[in-house]
Amino acid sequence: MIARRNLLLGTGGLLAAQAIAPLAANARGFSREVHSLDPVTTAMRLRGSADGALTMSYLDAVREIMLDGEITPFCKLQAFVIARYVPVGDMFEAQILEVAYYTDPKTNQQLTSFTFPGIKEAVPVPKYRTGPITVRFANTLDEWEDVNPGNAGEASADFAPRSRVRLQRSVETPKIENDKLLIRTNEYGRAYVGASQKPAVFYREWIVYEAQADDVFGSTAPNIPAQYSYTAMSSWRPWMKMDGRNGHTTSNGRGRKIWTPAELPPELYALVEEHDPDLLDDPVGALARVATR
Template sequence: MTPAELLHAFARTRASLDGAEVTFWWSGDVHSWAPDQPYRRLFGFEGVNVARLVDDPETGGFQLLTREAAFYLDPQTREILDTWEGKPVIHIWNDPANLRLRPFPVPLTELGDQVCFSLEIPLAYPSPLPVAEYPLNSADDTYKALELFQFFAPRSVLTTEEPGVPCTMSWMRMSPWLPWMEQGQRPGGLTFHCRGRKLASYAEVPERTRAHIAAHHPEYAHAPEKWTEPNETSWTSFRRHHAPQPRP
């Protein structure tokens, strides 16, 4: 398949070529690691991404317009947390979380009657939270993380003319400690391990999660209408809401 054909197959998997809103829901856990320390399951994790695909005339590909909300849960009860070790938990409200999809050879593995699109995204860029300004909240002046996605779709996605196909997914992320955890430059970090699926509609999001979104940020039930930037992350959001607190 050509890069353009692969991109269209992936776009059908991740979203819908007709521009309809598509909701992904996922669930999993967040584990900590640190030198000479046992691995710990710190949090459950649950999230929702609502996306709309539009043509991108500049690249010949697509703009994936999305909002994303995700919540840290008690690892036993799976209830949405308010605090952790006496600190307020800051959940994820990323608006936007947009992505440009250009024609490129999307890694594809054939698995019998399924195919898997896999994306490995290493990240390294200047941290929005420099250590000198946020010594309690930042591990390093460079933000480093690794995002690993797998999207599983019917093999027919390679030949169908339908705008979208069913999809299940897995996601793994290695990242520094979250800013609100106040771990400073302590060695170690977090591993997120989740799985989820493309829903038939937003109404299939678990009721507890829909109610929480409706009560706090109801706009997250829908995708953005147009491209905006920059994207929001937990680190940029923390900076917007918390003034620097350098050490004396």
Template sequence: MNTSVPLDSPRQQLDALARTRADLSGADVPVWWTGDVYVNAPGEAYRHLFGFEGLNVARVVPTEDGYDLLSREIAFYQDPRTREVLDTWSNPWTGEEVRVCHVTNDPVNQRWTLETRWGPFRVPTTRLGDRICFNMDIPLAYPSPLPVAEFPDHSADDTYRALELFQFFTSAGALADESLTSVPCELSWARLSPWLPWMRMGDRPGGLVFHTRGVKLGSYDEVPETTRVQIDAHYPEYASAPEAWSEPNETSWTWFRRHLQGSPA
């Protein structure tokens, strides 16, 4: 089998990433992941705080200069030992019992264009034997939706700073077959982030490390039961991708502000 994959031009890279991450036919593509969340704080041992399991459902829509990726995602914080979904959490630093706010981000949309503000579209790739890895390292720094003056119990900085690290792995043989609109994909995702707003950590130094791995599924029916039961019972809209572009994107920080979890100062 010919496993030569042309990835020289922006168009080739964009189409290859779209086939790996989603499906050029426009079908809904579920991506499920599981992993863990750890404490990263100065002077403290790394501590396993939560299990973390979730689902993103996306579809691509062709545009004049690329694709719109339309998606929404949901994820649940779990007891690190039993993996049961948490409703409340006892903060070991403050002794306070707080409500757990799971991830319900709708939308999480992206515009992939052949020309970007940094130049022609490029995504780093690495050949690993018969596998190809696309990686995206995304440092973030922007004004926080939760200014400290308004949310002193929930925010330690007026700037949101995080590092998101994505890797998407696929078969070179599958990607070389141009008749396939979608190719199999496994992924890893890691994030270094501040404390979550609902943890009520105030200005305590430190933050969190998320470390997950996941897989692209053929349909929503293949989502593992631990995730699917929660979605079917409480969040049925997260079983499918959005129908149309909307903005701005939702994050745990913007969701928290909109719902005014806790009492702003």
């Protein structure tokens, strides 16, 4: 066990290092310039491409179950996203197509069933593919939309019921740390069914994008090489059969923006090849075909 005194000393060393970092950033001039950046445009340069060009990204995360204060491992969560981000006034309109795979952490095989804690029988794990859906991003956004699982592009009713959804999105002011630019985006969604005052489903997400500050300030390119960290909380989905139990799921992981499917991690590439090969063969066409069906 680490002595409390050593923990305190270690914390002091960390604080000292953090105090030095801003000095280096100031010497480069980035800290003075960061407030000149428009947060949402900067976020779109890191998330995708701020000129509407097609980009891709992947997520490699773990998902756990939080029930009555106890944590139970659930799955490895891997996702592949194809998207365009088009500037519209002071915000961006995005067209997004996403597939996600819930896999066994040991075998990387897609889960077909799972036994949740407190439940005697395993429940089927549905496949997740949604889009393209059109969503908007702004420095601050608070809007309502209807979710109709039967509509083209929407996820199935296994993940969200037919409902009225309140979505709040925001982008924080970029920060500089050790010549890296960091910017956090926030998303909070709640789905309401009928006249209920209590949401049937909720989702809370935090993403921190990271890029070289030199890349951001050194050019006006609409896209910047970037990676990100991901944290999320989600209520029980309908397919989990966990209604009435005091808990939710949590996820955390990392990802990166890419330009071709060949840049996907090998494990994720194999999953897409097996379950959604059209996204590898023609990602541009896949986005267009689903949009017009």
